[in-house]
Amino acid sequence: MDKIIQEVQKQYMKEDVPSFKVGDIVKVEYLIKEGQNERVQPFIGQVIQFTGHGVSKTFAVRRIVQGEGVERTFPLHSPRVLNVTVERGPKRKPRRAKLFYLRERAGRSAQL
């Protein structure tokens, strides 16, 4: 990519990006603004993909809410993503970069 664009991107990128991998169970602290109020909404789930590069890098987190799968995609460098902490790693190492096959699984077979 163009050097100038890289320099511009650097200004908008976080310096200390939390380190986590596909398959990790993470807690994402996401800042929510409701009118004047600000609050932090945690989202706990399994990281199933990373896409993009530079400032536009995003990651997707999947969890099961009331028996229904829910996925959210967060921009890694967004100022609204306050922190990402690894709750625990996967039991077995994932063999692929995108864990989309978990969508078709339920219960024990969806465990890594």
Added chain:
Amino acid sequence: MTQIFREDGMVVPVTVLEAGPCTVTGLRTGERDGYTAVQLGFIPARNKHVHKPQRVAAEKAGVKPHRVLKEFRVADTNGFEVGQELGSDIFEVGDVVDIIGTTKGKGFAGTIKAHGFQRGSETHGCMNVRRPGSIGQCAYPGRVFKGQRMSKHAGAVRRTVKNLVIEAVDPEKGLLLVRGGVPGPPNGLIQVVTAKTAKIKGGKN
């Protein structure tokens, strides 16, 4: 293109433009030229890269020769001097600009790419997949109407994108970040003009 985050976390798609530094290489005045404009030079060049008429003009004006020269119409040349340098700081965040550039060339393109014609069916025994189809009627009028859209060399034409908003200015590096896309390939030359009212600036993506 890339993207940036606003303070509230909103993602904005932007194009990074290298705007200047441009040197004022000449002024056009009403009495002498019949119109008022500012001539700007971008990218200083060595003498051997510049044609003689431009080289001599630069010598007379007492400025360095430039690779790119472009006149920008202004209402009044007051406030501009030959030799003055203009950077990206003449624009402010929130300014609305028009951007003029040459679009990417597409080569000799068929009617689908060049004019957005629909394509025929690929299956069911159809042989007319990317063909233009009928181009007219029969014995009356017995000719093809002028302006009938056909295959042509597409792209590589001058286009103006209007009303783009400046999201950020970096005067030190001479950069402008403009919301949205601009015509042309990476590293193409473009002009940045204040929307509708002609103010200044040559630039480069």
